[in-house]
Structures are given as structure tokens and as C-alpha cells.
Amino acid sequence: MTSGEKLTLLSAKFIQQQMDSTLVTKGSGFDIVGDIHGHADALERLLARLGYTDSGDGYSHPSRQIIFVGDFIDRGPQQSEALAIARNMCSKGSALAVLGNHEFNAIGWATSDGNGGFLRPHTSKNQTQHRAFLDQLKEGSTAYRSAIDWFRTLPVYLDLNGLRIVHACWHQQSLDLLRPHLDPQNCFTKAGFLAANARGSAASTAAEIVLKGPEVALPPNVSFFDKDGHERRETRIKWWDGAATTFRLAAIGVDPDVLPDTPIGSDYAYGASKPVFFGHYWLRGTPVLTSPDAACLDFSVARAGYLTAYRWTGEINLNAENLVAVPAAPG
Numbered sequence: 100m101t102s103g104e105k106l107t108l109l110s111a112k113f114i115q116q117q118m119d120s121t122l123v124t125k126g127s128g129f130d131i132v133g134d135i136h137g138h139a140d141a142l143e144r145l146l147a148r149l150g151y152t153d154s155g156d157g158y159s160h161p162s163r164q165i166i167f168v169g170d171f172i173d174r175g176p177q178q179s180e181a182l183a184i185a186r187n188m189c190s191k192g193s194a195l196a197v198l199g200n201h202e203f204n205a206i207g208w209a210t211s212d213g214n215g216g217f218l219r220p221h222t223s224k225n226q227t228q229h230r231a232f233l234d235q236l237k238e239g240s241t242a243y244r245s246a247i248d249w250f251r252t253l254p255v256y257l258d259l260n261g262l263r264i265v266h267a268c269w270h271q272q273s274l275d276l277l278r279p280h281l282d283p284q285n286c287f288t289k290a291g292f293l294a295a296n297a298r299g300s301a302a303s304t305a306a307e308i309v310l311k312g313p314e315v316a317l318p319p320n321v322s323f324f325d326k327d328g329h330e331r332r333e334t335r336i337k338w339w340d341g342a343a344t345t346f347r348l349a350a351i352g353v354d355p356d357v358l359p360d361t362p363i364g365s366d367y368a369y370g371a372s373k374p375v376f377f378g379h380y381w382l383r384g385t386p387v388l389t390s391p392d393a394a395c396l397d398f399s400v401a402r403a404g405y406l407t408a409y410r411w412t413g414e415i416n417l418n419a420e421n422l423v424a425v426p427a428a429p430g
């Protein structure tokens with residue numbers, strides 16, 4: 100090991116110790132908040148429900164901290180406002196956050212590919228998905244550039260004392276594969292971000308699994324048509340549900356009747372000794388606990404659903420009673 104590598108390891112250890120001591124001094128736990136997508140009013144109502152107050156210096160709690168699972172932006176009407184609340188809380192030590200796929204895409208949209216294009220191509224499909232953010236922040240403005248710079252400081256995952264946070268899927272093999280592309284704080288390095296955007300590369304596949312969720316190939320001769328009428332031969336799966344072992348049980352967003360009741364045969368099941376929290380999946384209806392050790396907190400605030408938090412105080416087995424949610428529209 101070179102002295103430089105030793106120093107990197109030491110500083111990683113130091114940062115972890117700092118995180119742990121923050122946890123101890125702050126006291127009694129974390130409130131993990133799902134995808135916000137520019138719904139600042141709902142965020143403020145949720146923070147108030149959780150006992151966070153704004154004394155003019157940003158929201159804080161005397162003994163607890165927020166952890167945001169990413170996807171602050173795109174879709175909603177108050178993206179600058181949502182970012183201002185979250186960034187302020189993170190800078191004051193009242194919150195931690197991880198990178199969502201929408202922030203990952205936003206960085207790629209703003210980053211040159213060195214050949215006159217951008218890491219995320221400016222196609223009309225990609226622009227449509229990102230337009231509300233570009234319009235609200237005003238693409239190229241100081242506020243826009245500042246937001247992109249902040250996204251670059253978000254870690255891909257948090258592995259803390261007793262809990263883990265990632266945007267879409269905790270998959271150890273993919274996280275290990277990303278390791279050389281991340282700095283000691285788990286943020287993409289400049290070169291690592293390029294690698295994660297090189298289509299078809301191992302790093303890009305791993306980043307997709309972690310930030311967008313795993314997809315598995317359907318058995319031969321089986322396909323279905325998605326909501327846009329495209330024929331699909333792969334499906335996203337409920338990796339958090341240990342009982343979802345067949346295509347029919349595990350597939351997301353597909354009519355189960357068109358899928359075979361055969362084993363999916365690839366193992367993304369979680370099964371670790373500490374719970375993991377994530378967002379991303381646009382779940383419908385009243386928030387529920389998706390699993391005792393893997394809680395999805397995205398209940399579609401951007402589709403008139405709920406902004407949802409889990410109030411965690413050290414438990415290994417999660418409890419549905421600790422879910423706290425506010426509807427997208429008050430009333």
C-alpha cells in the first residue's frame with residue numbers, strides 16, 4: 100500500500116468516526132425522508148409533523164437528524180425551495196442525504212462528454228424529463244450551477260451505525276464494484292462519474308442497479324408491453340421482498356397474469372443484519388412498511404400520493420407504526 104492510499108484509508112476512517120460521533124451527540128435517531136421531487140410545501144408539513152422547527156436558520160430538531168434518500172428535483176413545482184430547505188439542513192448538520200437517479204442525471208446533463216456533447220445526451224426525451232428543473236432553476240444560472248455542484252457532493256450510499264441508506268437498491272456486489280469510482284465519502288470522483296456514464300460498462304451497470312434498481316431478463320419467449328407500448332423482455336423486481344421469488348410475485352409495473360410463476364433465478368434479496376432505507380419506486384396508495392429490514396419511502400408525492408418518513412431509533416426490525424406521512428395536498 101502506498102502512503103497516499105494509507106492516507107485515503109485513514110481519512111475514510113476519520114470521516115466514519117466523525118459521522119458516528121455526530122450520531123451520538125445529536126442523540127436519539129434519524130428520520131429518513133422519501134423522494135421529494137420539488138414538493139417543498141409537503142416537505143415543510145412533514146418536517147413540522149416530525150417536530151422540526153425553523154427558527155429562521157433552517158429546520159432542526161434538538162435530538163434528531165433527517166436523512167434524505169435523494170430525488171429532490173424534477174416533476175414538482177417548488178424545486179428551488181425544496182433544494183434550499185434540504186441544502187440548508189445538510190450544511191447545518193441537521194440532515195444527511197444520498198444521491199438519487201434524478202440528481203445523477205442532472206449532473207450528467209450539465210457535464211461535457213469531451214466531444215461536443217454531454218454525458219447525458221440532450222435528447223427530447225431526456226429534456227422532457229428534466230424540463231421543470233431547467234425552467235425553474237434557469238439552466239446556466241448561478242443557482243443552477245450551485246445546485247449541480249451540490250449534487251456532486253452527495254454520497255451514493257450511507258452505511259451508518261445500525262442503518263443503511265441508498266436511493267434504489269442495496270446490492271453489495273454493485274457497491275463493491277463502484278468502490279474504486281468513489282471517494283472516501285462515497286461520492287463519485289470526477290473519473291468515476293465518467294465511468295458510471297460509459298454505457299454498457301461494469302461501472303454503469305452497477306450505478307444503474309444502485310440508483311435505478313435491478314432489472315432481470317424474462318424467460319425466453321416471454322415479453323410484455325409497457326405503458327408506452329414498447330415490448331419489454333426485462334422487468335424491475337421487488338428486491339426488498341424476500342418472499343417474491345418468482346416473476347409473477349417479484350415484477351414491478353407488469354400485469355402478473357402475463358408473467359410465468361417460475362423462479363427469477365437471480366438473487367438481489369437483501370438479508371443483512373441492519374435495515375436499509377430507500378426510495379425511487381413510485382409506490383401507490385397509503386404508505387406501508389415494505390419489509391421488516393428494507394423500507395421503501397417513495398409513495399409518490401409527485402403523483403398526488405404521500406411524502407413519507409420513517410422515524411428510526413435504533414431498531415433492527417422495522418415497525419410500520421414508525422412511518423409518518425403527509426398527503427401531497429393538505430386537507
Ligand SMILES: [Mn+2]
Pocket residue numbers: 134170199200201266310378379380
Ligand atoms: Mn428515483
